[in-house]
Amino acid sequence: MIRIMIIGAGPAGIACAHTLAGAGEPSLVIEKQDSPGGLCRTINFGGYFFDIGGHRFLSKSDEINSLWQRVMNGQMLLVKRLSRIYYKKLFFNYPLSFFNTFGNLGPSESFLCIASYLKCKLFKPGNDSTFEGYIINRFGKRLYDIFFKTYTEKVWATPCKDISANWARQRLCGLSLRVALEKALVKKKRNLPKTLSGEFLYPKRGPGEFYSRLEKLALSGGARFEYDKFIRGIEHDGERVRSVEVLNCRENRKDQMPVDYLFSSMALPVLIESLRPLPPGNVIAAARKLRFRNFLVVNLILNRQDLFPDQWLYIHSPQVRLGRIQNYKNWSPDMVSDSKKTTLGLEYFCGQDDFLWKMNDIDLIHYAVRELQAIGIEAQKYLINGFVVRCPMVYPIYSLDYQKNLGVIKAYLSRFSNLKTMGRAGLFRYDNSDHALLTGIYAARNFLGQGLHDIWAVNTDPVYLEA
Ligand SMILES: Cc1cc2nc3c(=O)[nH]c(=O)nc-3n(C[C@H](O)[C@H](O)[C@H](O)COP(=O)(O)OP(=O)(O)OC[C@H]3O[C@@H](n4cnc5c(N)ncnc54)[C@H](O)[C@@H]3O)c2cc1C
Known part of the structure; x- marks a missing residue:
């Protein structure tokens, strides 16, 4: 016994x-x-260390x-976080910050976003019990479409109107466009919601x-x-x-x-x-x-020294399935045995019957490399090796x-x-x-x-x- x-x-x-x-x-x-x-x-x-995704100790x-x-024994690195949203070949701070977002979007798109926000503030068109409604009421429809809809539906493969607002509350923890503006203007004067920790172990x-x-x-x-x-x-x-x-x-x-x-x-x-x-x-x-969403990560070793400084990037571009890219040597230099190489983890969120989940590893590596190319990151001619890790039942669907x-x-x-x-x-x-x-x-x-x-x-x- x-x-x-x-x-x-x-x-x-x-x-x-x-x-x-x-x-x-x-x-x-x-x-x-x-x-x-x-x-x-x-x-x-082979001497390169791969996390499954990236695990902050926080x-x-x-x-x-x-x-x-x-x-x-106190032997951990204190890492200064850098992780941005990659959308239309531009990098946006994440969580969204007021001036960076509108600076990147440019004057005409910014005007449309603010007009959409004011309209939503006035008429509160969103159903606050759903992810979609909760975000629209706090950011406006246009910002929701650009920064929340695509990525969230990549992760959950469920229309945002069918996802509980609990998920939005956990993600935003009090952030809204108004709060982002207050944060930008009054900074430390008020105790505003803490949406992002600047460092982790x-x-x-x-x-x-x-x-x-x-x-x-x-x-x-x-x-x-x-x-x-x-x-x-x-x-x-x-x-x-x-x-x-x-x-x-x-x-x-x-x-x-x-x-x-x-x-x-x-x-x-x-x-x-x-x-x-x-x-x-x-x-x-x-x-x-x-029900859960599965997760798979295509890990690549590339013969390139510097690709981008972030520990990870969120990929909002709707033309690729790729959700996030981890760059492991930006988490810790000891994750690579040769500092002239870069190791990436390309993250995909899948269902059980998804063609990606069923694809064999070699095809997946080629698929992921093609997606990198599609968003402007040259990888094909630098590829040294790669492997795939599949994790079933990882994201509980709320x-x-x-x-x-x-x-x-x-x-x-x-x-x-x-x-x-x-x-x-x-x-x-x-x-x-x-x-x-x-x-x-x-x-x-x-x-x-x-x-x-x-x-x-x-x-x-x-x-x-x-x-
Ligand atoms: C991409 C990604 C990024 C993440 N980033 C972070 C982060 O930055 N910081 C953070 O703190 N957390 C992060 N997490 C969350 C973290 O990974 C989980 O919270 C944590 O691993 C959960 O621990 P667990 O023991 O509950 O489950 P798991 O880690 O899933 O462990 C469960 C274990 O049970 C085993 N098992 C299951 N069924 C059986 C069975 N029938 N027989 C035998 N063994 C079985 C599994 O093989 C597994 O090893 C992240 C998760 C993911 C997917």
Whole structure:
């Protein structure tokens, strides 16, 4: 019998194992990938280090900040953020700032944008409960079309009128055209919403460095980590989980392992459909309505020294599917083994049936290189090597009814005394890694009797989130 099993060695799973180990409770962590860190793992590709997207270490939680510092022994870079919107071959500050935006747009487009804003201010045409309406009421229709619609629909592939205003609130955190103007004019005189942190911490060789260290600490406290193993089924008696079915991917073997207590950071709908016997029909139906967007990143090594100074660019140009470009040596010079080369991560947001998701890796690399060319970045003749990383179920889609469906699932799961879900996909929440770490820590503390934390309440305050 395994006393405590944890599904997933991402931030939530490792933090849970580490907290338990600190209290003398060994656990077994089962992870389907071959290394720790989940979405925050770093891939070493021939001496070049690739983050999955880019992971800023930035948190409002004192506890997480001190955990990062303690585990990294203070050895992190303080990076000055530069990330802009690339639109019609122009670079716009992000989040939008008044003078830069209108300076770039030019007098006639600026006039049209301001007229559209004033019209929307007067008539409030937007439905404030949707993403589209919320933004139009605060920026006007024209600025919405240029700076919010294209990119948001690239990420979510859902019309903005069908996306909940919760997402707009999290993205803007109080920003509007009026606030941007006040910020530009009165700067520090008033306490205006903080939409962007100018700097963040980053391990020299990417976030995976932190998670490898945290894993080591958990190991020294008695935790065990098993990789290339996949949880396929969870047997229960209606009140308690009894055992799990583990698929050993290397040996193509499956084992039924009795467990006493199970923490899970696997995606919530998958957890629901892994339960044996299956939950009632209404719970399954609710789980099937919780949908995610997949994410893939085409990583390239280019024989070019300097491309652009940003850590990442948002690509708003509607003629390409490309959503964001990471430039890893601008995160940390140690991410490249040769400073004369540049490594890029070209990010795409996809559905399961999307032609991009189904495309083979070689074709994807060529496709991505062509898209770089299309937006004016010469890459074809400088390409040295490339590879693709695919991440399924990464962006929880905040559809208009997601909270209702989540409520059905939460109510159902509350009957299990020894099954706790945590983490980003596990809670179906658009969490950053600090939130995911906290959910793992709190889940472990609840088990240890060190407090009564509401895991579902982590990251429900309006904080600034980016996609
Ligand atoms: C492109 C991108 C950029 C981001 N940027 C930032 C940022 O700048 N700063 C920040 O703080 N956060 C950022 N995040 C968010 C951060 O990556 C997540 O919040 C964090 O990784 C969530 O941790 P987790 O443990 O909940 O989930 P994951 O990291 O997804 O870990 C879950 C683990 O469980 C494993 N697993 C799942 N199902 C099974 C199964 N059945 N059997 C075995 N193992 C299983 C998975 O393989 C995975 O390793 C970003 C995310 C993305 C996608």
